Amino acid sequence: xxxxxxxxxxxxxxxxxxxxxxxxxxxxxxxxxxxxxxxxxxxxxxxxxxxxxxxxxxxxxxxxxxxxxxxxxxxxxxxxxxxxxxxxxxxxxxxxxxxxxxxxxxxxxxxxxxxxxxxxxxxxxxxxxxxxxxxxxxxxxxxxxxxxxxxxxxxxxxxxxxxxxxxxxxxxxxxxxxxxxxxxxxxxxxxxxxxxxxxxxxxxxxxxxxxxxxxxxxxxxxxxxxxxxxxxxxxxxxxxxxxxxxxxxxxxxxxxxxxxxxxxxxxxxxxxxxxxxxxxxxxxxxxxxxxxxxxxxxxxxxxxxxxxxxxxxxxxxxxxxxxxxxxxxxxxxxxxxxxx
Amino acid sequence: xxxxxxxxxxxxxxxxxxxxxxxxxxxxxxxxxxxxxxxxxxxxxxxxxxxxxxxxxxxxxxxxxxxxxxxxxxxxxxxxxxxxxxxxxxxxxxxxxxxxxxxxxxxxxxxxxxxxxxxxxxxxxxxxxxxxxxxxxxxxxxxxxxxxxxxxxxxxxxxxxxxxxxxxxxxxxxxxxxxxxxxxxxxxxxxxxxxxxxxxxxxxxxxxxxxxxxxxxxxxxxxxxxxxxxxxxxxxxxxxxxxxxxxxxxxxxxxxxxxxxxxxxxxxxxxxxxxxxxxxxxxxxxxxxxxxxxxxxxxxxxxxxxxxxxxxxxxxxxxxxxxxxxxxxxxxxxxxxxxx
Numbered sequence: 001x002x003x004x005x006x007x008x009x010x011x012x013x014x015x016x017x018x019x020x021x022x023x024x025x026x027x028x029x030x031x032x033x034x035x036x037x038x039x040x041x042x043x044x045x046x047x048x049x050x051x052x053x054x055x056x057x058x059x060x061x062x063x064x065x066x067x068x069x070x071x072x073x074x075x076x077x078x079x080x081x082x083x084x085x086x087x088x089x090x091x092x093x094x095x096x097x098x099x100x101x102x103x104x105x106x107x108x109x110x111x112x113x114x115x116x117x118x119x120x121x122x123x124x125x126x127x128x129x130x131x132x133x134x135x136x137x138x139x140x141x142x143x144x145x146x147x148x149x150x151x152x153x154x155x156x157x158x159x160x161x162x163x164x165x166x167x168x169x170x171x172x173x174x175x176x177x178x179x180x181x182x183x184x185x186x187x188x189x190x191x192x193x194x195x196x197x198x199x200x201x202x203x204x205x206x207x208x209x210x211x212x213x214x215x216x217x218x219x220x221x222x223x224x225x226x227x228x229x230x231x232x233x234x235x236x237x238x239x240x241x242x243x244x245x246x247x248x249x250x251x252x253x254x255x256x257x258x259x260x261x262x263x264x265x266x267x268x269x270x271x272x273x274x275x276x277x278x279x280x281x282x283x284x285x286x287x288x289x290x291x292x293x294x295x296x297x298x299x300x301x302x303x304x305x306x307x308x309x310x311x312x313x314x315x316x317x318x319x320x321x322x323x324x325x326x327x328x329x330x331x332x333x334x335x336x337x338x339x340x
Numbered sequence: 341x342x343x344x345x346x347x348x349x350x351x352x353x354x355x356x357x358x359x360x361x362x363x364x365x366x367x368x369x370x371x372x373x374x375x376x377x378x379x380x381x382x383x384x385x386x387x388x389x390x391x392x393x394x395x396x397x398x399x400x401x402x403x404x405x406x407x408x409x410x411x412x413x414x415x416x417x418x419x420x421x422x423x424x425x426x427x428x429x430x431x432x433x434x435x436x437x438x439x440x441x442x443x444x445x446x447x448x449x450x451x452x453x454x455x456x457x458x459x460x461x462x463x464x465x466x467x468x469x470x471x472x473x474x475x476x477x478x479x480x481x482x483x484x485x486x487x488x489x490x491x492x493x494x495x496x497x498x499x500x501x502x503x504x505x506x507x508x509x510x511x512x513x514x515x516x517x518x519x520x521x522x523x524x525x526x527x528x529x530x531x532x533x534x535x536x537x538x539x540x541x542x543x544x545x546x547x548x549x550x551x552x553x554x555x556x557x558x559x560x561x562x563x564x565x566x567x568x569x570x571x572x573x574x575x576x577x578x579x580x581x582x583x584x585x586x587x588x589x590x591x592x593x594x595x596x597x598x599x600x601x602x603x604x605x606x607x608x609x610x611x612x613x614x615x616x617x618x619x620x621x622x623x624x625x626x627x628x629x630x631x632x633x634x635x636x637x638x639x640x641x642x643x644x645x646x647x648x649x650x651x652x653x654x655x656x657x658x659x660x661x662x663x664x665x666x667x668x669x670x671x672x673x674x675x676x677x678x679x680x
């Protein structure tokens with residue numbers, strides 16, 4: 001039984017959408033979760049049947065951090081916010097994972113503060129799963145870290161590699177570096193330096209540079225890039241499905257493209273993947289899109305449980321331990337990351 | 341009559357594809373072009389009818405620069421290459437525009453060497469036209485300049501603004517800055533600094549930051565970004581049409597999606613746009629994709645003629661003149677740009 005601290009007040013549709021997501025998960029996988037639903041009992045209770053569903057209980061928290069609030073100030077000021085309370089449960093061993101569709105910046109900052117970074121990690125990272133023509137690709141970083149250094153991209157490669165091994169059961173995940181050309185001498189300063197580090201790292205299965213038009217072919221399992229590029233690419237990708245559907249709608253007889261469009265949507269639908277764990281902190285903290293529907297919350301809960309049960313955090317610590325041992329240094333965390 | 345120096349040996353399908361493109365253009369727009377087809381007469385003559393079509397003549401050039409050659413060395417060594425010869429014609433006033441589907445790096449380096457940069461331009465730039473749900477968006481830079489500075493992105497904004505005004509007849513082109521958030525305080529170091537410059541530039545119609553998921557809505561006419569991001573995004577976009585078509589193919593009855601797919605392809609088809617002019621050099625030099633089919637060559641010839649007839653170069657010089665006057669400096673070109 002995985003104990004999930006669930007931010008009941010996070011996301012555009014909270015609390016209704018979050019509660020519905022939790023109920024879907026409890027129904028689909030009975031006995032797998034214990035849900036600690038965090039938020040105002042006055043707001044949450046009316047959404048729950050009487051008696052409360054088995055496996056779910058409310059943990060009171062009186063405050064809510066808004067999207068627009070500066071994350072670091074918000075988590076310092078709002079000590080009784082759902083995010084701070086939930087991560088406190090995880091830190092204190094009363095929960096196994098934390099999950100929120102609230103402010104990404106606040107979840108990142110609070111996770112780092114409550115859980116700490118894994119040794120050897122400068123800044124935690126958030127990935128996004130890109131559907132491809134083959135297996136999905138984890139794009140790291142997806143917007144959490146802008147202006148990254150080569151050494152940080154190498155850390156992302158290690159974190160992503162363990163993630164794909166433990167969660168997707170890929171034996172030796174292929175690591176690609178997003179770049180403007182395949183050749184070793186192509187790229188901006190960041191890509192050129194990172195390429196050299198990745199090539200020299202025998203613990204990684206580095207397959208080389210990946211150009212923009214190869215992403216969709218699923219040529220690697222983990223695609224490493226600066227969070228600026230990753231974020232632009234992720235949002236662009238998410239917007240494509242609607243665009244293509246609109247084009248087809250204009251030119252097809254109604255109904256003719258029904259099954260085809262459904263398939264496009266299914267493949268491109270991020271809700272299938274639910275959420276993204278914050279990688280590099282010492283605990284399982286999963287971030288969902290602010291606009292997540294109940295299905296995405298449900299799938300993110302399964303993802304959180306998978307992270308816990310696979311021993312991902314322990315495996316990351318072991319993997320990074322070898323990285324820092326090789327480098328002969330243990331870098332201290334550089335503080336709260338700049339988030340998107 | 342626009343005299344176009346056409347690189348007969350540039351591109352994957354050269355010389356056949358280039359010759360076919362030229363013939364398509366001469367047929368579709370008779371009397372508009374004089375084509376100076378540059379290359380080996382022994383290779384070109386067999387592809388042409390006897391007598392040679394009116395408006396086309398061969399200019400001999402014995403060498404060809406390959407994609408893999410380092411551009412700067414190649415243009416220095418191969419003085420009788422089609423690229424060097426063709427740009428010489430433009431420099432000497434014997435042609436009005438140059439067009440090549442050959443090595444982008446070599447065309448850029450040779451254009452800068454032969455034509456010079458416009459005053460106020462550090463590095464020439466190459467844009468890509470992104471089809472959107474509204475009017476097309478010119479994304480600048482699309483891969484010619486990696487590791488750009490804020491002042492260079494501002495120059496790109498000016499060049500793109502004149503281009504869209506003169507070529508697309510947009511009165512006050514909307515300039516957007518590609519970024520990870522809409523707010524002024526969002527972004528990496530480059531985007532933060534560039535945002536401030538663009539906001540302060542009263543000669544530009546700056547509409548603010550544009551996120552990845554807004555590109556497809558056509559919210560600006562010119563989207564400014566570093567060439568690393570622009571290149572990744574462009575290639576990713578180009579690869580999407582095939583991916584979506586593949587998904588539909590798998591799930592639709594054959595034929596049912598015919599018209600819809602055609603519409604998708606038409607909108608996403610870069611051959612509609614043909615080529616991209618190198619912006620910031622003192623002359624019209626148009627670069628085509630190496631894999632351009634004849635139709636793309638044909639459309640690029642029309643684009644080159646449009647650039648010449650609109651007075652784009654003179655307008656850019658005038659626009660940049662006001663920029664440099666305001667800045668109180670005339671920046672010298674920094675030499676040959678690092679290309680993708």
